Amino acid sequence: MYAIVGATGNTGREVVRELKGLNEDPICVVRNANKAREALGANAKIAVAELDDRAGMEKALAGSKRVFIVTGHNPKSAEQQINVIDAAKAVGAEYIVKVSGGRDVTGPDVESVNGRAHHQIEEHLKTCGLRWCILSPGLFMQNTLGQAANIKNGKIVQPWPKDLSVALIDVRDTGALGARVLRDPGKHAGKIYSFTGASTTYGQFASVIADVLGKPIAYEALTLEQAEAGMRARGLPDWMVGHLLAIARAGGNGAFSKENTQPIRDIVGRAPITIRQFAQDYKGAFS
Secondary structure, eight states: OEEEETTTSHHHHHHHHHHHHTTOOOEEEESOHHHHHHHHOTTOEEEEOOTTOHHHHHHHHTTOSEEEEOOOOOTTHHHHHHHHHHHHHHTTOOEEEEEOOOGGGOSTTOSOHHHHHHHHHHHHHHTSSSEEEEEEEOOBGGGGGGGHHHHHTTEEEESSOTTOEEEOBOHHHHHHHHHHHHHOHHHHTTEEEEEOOOEEEHHHHHHHHHHHHTSOOEEEEOOHHHHHHHHHHTTOOHHHHHHHHHHHHHHHTTTTOOOOOHHIIIIISSOOOOHHHHHHHTHHHHO
16 A cells, blocks of 8 residues: 655645556545645545654554655654654555655755755665665756746746756656656665756746746846845745755755756656646646
8 A cells, every 4th residue: 555645745746646547546644634635636545644743643654555755844844754754664664755855955964954854864764674765856847836926927036047057847757756666666665866857947947938928027036135035024934044045055056957857767758847848737827
């Protein structure tokens, strides 16, 4: 049996969809059953548990042999995901797939608190006694949905140079790869997969969105100081501001510039989704 912890997030939802397309029916471990059924459909198999509730998580994962973990950023993510790993082991799971951060922003001494948390979780996973696989996708195209209001007004505003090479990935590709990796521990256990879509720039991304929408879209590159001021004006917590600035700084140094589409081609059996396809599929959100 399969379990997806974090099934209502962007990536988790795509893993569930892909598994169902492969004739699997995973348990979707969520915090709110009603919201989960809205996101995943009335027929989804739902188990409710908080990430830091050990007894509740063991109950939710009971009977699951393969567990996929993808949870949102927060200051407790290391504690929470380690709790999930230990709960899975306690109930007899055999194999865990974790979505982590990019290799250049994950480690014991990186600037981002989330990157340090990912490292801590990975180290625990590698020594927990279960088989494991770690996924390190590039920056998600879907992050651009946070720019929807700006795009409707004819611009994209980001703390990234217009011509900086960046290899974005669609969460649907992450879901497609993740589902297949989860189904085949014999082939994928013990491996770390870094993967991206084709390399582009945010300037090119803005041009493609403009072409799809049929209207001009200007790209405005913010300084880190301007980006921080904007985040604080929106009331983001200090840890999130720090994380986003760390990612922007790392990106400016090339952390997300290297293209690696081969894992998608080899494991999913197709090319990654392009920025044009993304723009077409999400046109309604930007219009």
